[in-house]
Amino acid sequence: METESLVIPATYAALRVPAERLRKMLLTAHIPEATIGECELALQELLTNLVDHAYNGDDRKMITVRFQLDTQSFTIETVDYGRRAQLDLDEVGMPDPASLSEGGYGMALIKALMNDVRYENEGRRNTWRLVKLFQTSP
Amino acid sequence: MTIEITTKEHTIRIIVLALNGRLDAFEAPALRKVCDDYLAQQVNHIVFDLTEVSMLDSAGLAVLVSTLKRTRLANGDVRLIWPRAEAAARILKLTKFDQVFQSIEPSQIVPRGF
Numbered sequence: 001m002e003t004e005s006l007v008i009p010a011t012y013a014a015l016r017v018p019a020e021r022l023r024k025m026l027l028t029a030h031i032p033e034a035t036i037g038e039c040e041l042a043l044q045e046l047l048t049n050l051v052d053h054a055y056n057g058d059d060r061k062m063i064t065v066r067f068q069l070d071t072q073s074f075t076i077e078t079v080d081y082g083r084r085a086q087l088d089l090d091e092v093g094m095p096d097p098a099s100l101s102e103g104g105y106g107m108a109l110i111k112a113l114m115n116d117v118r119y120e121n122e123g124r125r126n127t128w129r130l131v132k133l134f135q136t137s138p
Numbered sequence: 139m140t141i142e143i144t145t146k147e148h149t150i151r152i153i154v155l156a157l158n159g160r161l162d163a164f165e166a167p168a169l170r171k172v173c174d175d176y177l178a179q180q181v182n183h184i185v186f187d188l189t190e191v192s193m194l195d196s197a198g199l200a201v202l203v204s205t206l207k208r209t210r211l212a213n214g215d216v217r218l219i220w221p222r223a224e225a226a227a228r229i230l231k232l233t234k235f236d237q238v239f240q241s242i243e244p245s246q247i248v249p250r251g252f
Contacts, residue, residue: 012164037225
C-alpha cells in the first residue's frame with residue numbers, strides 16, 4: 001500500500017499541486033490514463049467545492065489531502081475545518097442539461113466518477129472519502 | 139426606366155477562441171472575461187476550439203454554458219471543436235452537454251458553422 005499526504009491552501013491556484021501528485025502516483029503504478037483522468041476530475045471537483053463552499057473563498061484556510069493506493073483501489077481523503085456540507089449524497093443527481101444550469105455538477109460528477117463517496121462531520125472537522133475501484137465501472 | 143438596386147450586406151462576426159491547457163476553476167475567470175468582452179461588443183457567434191484543452195472541470199464548463207445562454211438570448215449560438223484529450227471530453231459526456239452543444243470540425247467554422 002502506498003500513501004501520500006499534503007496540505008494546501010484553499011485556493012484555486014493550489015489545486016494543481018494535489019492533481020499533479022495524484023497523476024504522478026497513479027502513472028507510476030501503471031494505472032490506465034482513463035482511470036487517472038476520472039480520479040483527477042473527481043479530486044478537482046471536490047477541492048473546488050471545499051474552496052467555494054466549506055471555506056467560502058477564504059484563502060487563509062487549509063485543506064489536507066491524502067491519497068492511498070493499493071492493488072484494488074485508490075482512495076482520496078480530504079479534511080477541512082470549514083462550513084459543514086449541507087447535502088444528502090443520495091439525493092445528488094446530474095442537472096438536466098436542457099436547463100443550461102451553470103452549477104450543481106460538482107458532486108454529481110464525483111458520484112459518477114467514483115465508486116464510493118462518503119462524508120463525515122465531527123465537530124468542526126469535515127472528512128470526504130472518495131474511492132475508485134480498479135477494473136470496475138462506477 | 140432604370141432598375142433600382144438595393145444592396146443589403148449582412149456580416150456575422152464569428153469569434154474562434156482556441157484554448158490550450160487546463161480549463162479549470164483557476165483559469166475559468168480569464169475565459170469568462172474574454173467572453174464578456176466579446177458579448178459586450180455584440181459578438182454572438184462564438185466557437186470554442188477545445189482541441190488542445192487537456193482538462194476541463196465544472197467551472198470551465200460553466201463558462202461555456204453561460205456563454206451559450208447569453209449568445210442564444212441574442213439570437214446567436216456557440217459551437218465547440220471537440221477536445222482531443224479524453225480527460226477534457228469526459229465531463230461533456232457525463233453532463234450530457236455533448237447533446238446540447240453543437241460540435242463542428244475546424245473546417246466547418248465558415249461558412250457552415252452557423
